[in-house]
Amino acid sequence: MYSQMSSGSIRTFGFRTAVAPRSATQEPVGGFPGRGLAESIDIGETVFSEGESAENVYEVIQGVVRLYKLLADGRRQITGFLFPGDLLGFAHGGHYIYAAEAITELRLRRYSRARFERMVDEVPGLAQHILKVTFAELRGAQDQMLLLGRKSAAEKIASFLLNMAERQGNAEEVRLAMGRADIADYLGLTKETVCKTLSELKREGVIAAQSASCIELRDRGQLEELAAGELSHPC
Amino acid sequence: MYSQMSSGSIRTFGFRTAVAPRSATQEPVGGFPGRGLAESIDIGETVFSEGESAENVYEVIQGVVRLYKLLADGRRQITGFLFPGDLLGFAHGGHYIYAAEAITELRLRRYSRARFERMVDEVPGLAQHILKVTFAELRGAQDQMLLLGRKSAAEKIASFLLNMAERQGNAEEVRLAMGRADIADYLGLTKETVCKTLSELKREGVIAAQSASCIELRDRGQLEELAAGELSHPC
DNA sequence: CGCACAGTTGACAATAGTCAAACGATGTGG
DNA sequence: CCACATCGTTTGACTATTGTCAACTGTGCG
Numbered sequence: 001m002y003s004q005m006s007s008g009s010i011r012t013f014g015f016r017t018a019v020a021p022r023s024a025t026q027e028p029v030g031g032f033p034g035r036g037l038a039e040s041i042d043i044g045e046t047v048f049s050e051g052e053s054a055e056n057v058y059e060v061i062q063g064v065v066r067l068y069k070l071l072a073d074g075r076r077q078i079t080g081f082l083f084p085g086d087l088l089g090f091a092h093g094g095h096y097i098y099a100a101e102a103i104t105e106l107r108l109r110r111y112s113r114a115r116f117e118r119m120v121d122e123v124p125g126l127a128q129h130i131l132k133v134t135f136a137e138l139r140g141a142q143d144q145m146l147l148l149g150r151k152s153a154a155e156k157i158a159s160f161l162l163n164m165a166e167r168q169g170n171a172e173e174v175r176l177a178m179g180r181a182d183i184a185d186y187l188g189l190t191k192e193t194v195c196k197t198l199s200e201l202k203r204e205g206v207i208a209a210q211s212a213s214c215i216e217l218r219d220r221g222q223l224e225e226l227a228a229g230e231l232s233h234p235c
Numbered sequence: 236m237y238s239q240m241s242s243g244s245i246r247t248f249g250f251r252t253a254v255a256p257r258s259a260t261q262e263p264v265g266g267f268p269g270r271g272l273a274e275s276i277d278i279g280e281t282v283f284s285e286g287e288s289a290e291n292v293y294e295v296i297q298g299v300v301r302l303y304k305l306l307a308d309g310r311r312q313i314t315g316f317l318f319p320g321d322l323l324g325f326a327h328g329g330h331y332i333y334a335a336e337a338i339t340e341l342r343l344r345r346y347s348r349a350r351f352e353r354m355v356d357e358v359p360g361l362a363q364h365i366l367k368v369t370f371a372e373l374r375g376a377q378d379q380m381l382l383l384g385r386k387s388a389a390e391k392i393a394s395f396l397l398n399m400a401e402r403q404g405n406a407e408e409v410r411l412a413m414g415r416a417d418i419a420d421y422l423g424l425t426k427e428t429v430c431k432t433l434s435e436l437k438r439e440g441v442i443a444a445q446s447a448s449c450i451e452l453r454d455r456g457q458l459e460e461l462a463a464g465e466l467s468h469p470c
Numbered sequence: 471c472g473c474a475c476a477g478t479t480g481a482c483a484a485t486a487g488t489c490a491a492a493c494g495a496t497g498t499g500g
Numbered sequence: 501c502c503a504c505a506t507c508g509t510t511t512g513a514c515t516a517t518t519g520t521c522a523a524c525t526g527t528g529c530g
Contacts, residue, residue: 069381071464077381090370097374120363128355131366135325138369139332141376146304146312148383149423153486180509188384190487195510211495212509229306388518415477425519430478447477447527 036109047088047100047108054091057116060084063106064177067098068185078186080140081178083167089113103178148188151229156187157197158226161207165217176213271344282323282335282343289326292351295319298341299412302333303420313421315375316413318402324348338413383423386464391422392432393461396442400452411448 036059041047047058050069065082079098082088088100091113111119120127147159160183165174176183180191187194198215201207206223208216217223225231271294276282282293285304300317314333317323323335326348346354355362382394395418400409411418415426422429433450436442441458443451452458460466 069377071381071385073464075385075464077384079377079380090373092371092374098377127366128362131355131362131369134366134369134373136327138325138373138376139327141373141380142304142314142333144380145314145376145383146306148380149312149420150306150310185384191509192488192511193486196486196512199510229308229310426477427479427520428518431480431518434478 036111039108039110041102041106041108043102043105045102045106047102047106048096050097050099051095054089054094054096055113057087057089057111057113058100059109059111060086060088061107061109064103065100065106066103066178066182066186067100069098076185077188078182079144081182081186089116103182153187153189153193153197154200155226155229156189157194157201158206158223160187161215161217162220162223162227172217173210174215174217176215180212271346274343274345276337276341276343278337278340280337280341282337282341283331285331285334287331289324289329289331290348292322292324292346292348293335294344294346295321295323296342296344299338300335300341301338301413301417301421302335304333311420312423313417314379316417316421324351338417386462388422388424388428388432389435390461390464391424392429392436393441393458395422396450396452397455397458397462407452408445409450409452411450415447 038061039058041063047065048054048056060082062084065086065088066078067080067082067088068076068078070076081103082100090097120130147156151159161174164176165171168174178186180194183189184191184194189197198207198209202209204222206217206219208218210216271292273296274293276298282300283289283291295317297319300321300323301313302315302317302323303311303313305311316338317335325332355365382391386394396409399411400406403409413421415429418424419426419429424432433442433444437444439457441452441454443453445451
């Protein structure tokens with residue numbers, strides 16, 4: 001606990017964290033015993049909304065989810081993307097504190113909150129396991145605060161691409177499940193700035209694009225320097 | 236768990252969260268049994284640095300702490316301010332994931348990490364308690380992401396002032412323990428923009444200033460609308 | 471009293487946002 | 501099978517918010 005974690009991943013409540021290794025889309029995960037009810041959600045549909053009464057906890061079986069918060073006038077901040085194996089449904093005061101929507105066709109497993117809490121209370125080590133991954137989520141949240149508050153557009157894009165690559169086994173080719181608008185709302189930019197910055201990186205030969213959703217990382221060193229804020233000319 | 240929390244506060248690992256009521260600067264807190272070693276730190280001094288081997292967990296007894304992360308070129312993002320009763324020392328891979336410095340004269344209680352982990356393992360309910368406050372911290376982190384990614388300078392300042400007021404019992408007068416540069420690095424702005432925005436709010440009569448560190452909230456409704464992003468003219 | 475430092479203000483620059491148009495892929499109907 | 505409609509992406513011209521730089525002010529401490 002509070003120490004190095006092994007490979008594999010689970011996202012409990014909005015941030016990806018590394019835990020025990022497991023296969024990508026199969027049985028219950030996260031040390032989570034028992035099966036929930038299967039549920040299918042169409043692309044673009046809402047799993048739950050911010051402020052809604054928090055009845056359930058979900059596990060992503062297949063597909064990608066976006067979590068976000070809104071300001072009164074509609075401005076949106078995406079706080080995280082969820083992949084198979086991740087859990088969602090974090091609540092405060094009995095209400096979901098963010099909204100969740102399907103970015104792709106989605107398969108979920110649903111657990112009632114009562115059952116989830118009973119399991120956390122009764123299964124030995126489960127509370128501690130969830131604590132561990134929650135700490136890791138907090139760490140991700142702090143990295144994202146550094147990104148949102150202090151990085152330039154190019155540095156944000158570089159960080160994002162490396163982050164996505166890492167989740168895909170650091171392959172040369174990164175597949176983006178989300179559109180430009182989602183990337184923008186995740187990085188605190190506009191979709192136009194995301195486009196322009198990607199084009200700029202293409203022009204410099206740092207990346208190449210097979211298509212809009214498939215990016216090749218041609219100069220990983222350059223991207224890493226950008227992401228770390230080491231370059232005098234951050235764009 | 237995952238439900239409404241009572242008054243009082245604890246900051247475990249960087250974000251303030253509401254837990255069981257307690258007096259402000261007295262005995263051990265957070266359901267945390269036993270006493271740690273007392274330690275005094277001068278204003279501006281470092282408690283620990285990012286990346287340093289994480290030997291200890293600390294509890295703030297008196298004073299204010301800033302937690303921050305740095306980019307390679309020195310840009311700084313403050314991820315939270317800690318007040319009496321808060322805990323700090325979150326680590327990943329055996330190393331602190333942020334730096335901590337004293338904003339004021341500071342009194343801490345220090346617990347060795349081994350002892351802390353033993354307590355978490357052995358004391359019934361402690362892991363769950365820490366899980367609860369950690370969830371609340373995560374919520375605070377998500378609010379801060381919304382602020383950093385999507386709010387204007389005026390909206391950030393309004394949110395910050397209301398946040399500080401809330402921690403001081405929602406008094407009309409807010410006392411700021413931190414300087415303009417710290418506020419700037421917390422909100423993702425520069426100190427000049429913080430000054431200019433505060434002056435603008437003064438000009439509009441929304442706030443008044445007894446001194447640089449003592450702000451009077453004259454129109455709380457206006458501040459709340461600003462913080463929520465409800466105003467057509469966000470500045 | 472004056473030195474040092476934090477805070478404030480203003481002129482100007484730059485990064486990112488806005489608006490609008492064009493382009494490209496994808497999917498449907500003729 | 502092609503034409504067309506639609507939606508997401510890309511690009512460019514222009515705007516605006518915030519950052520930079522520098523000077524000035526106020527406050528507190530020796």
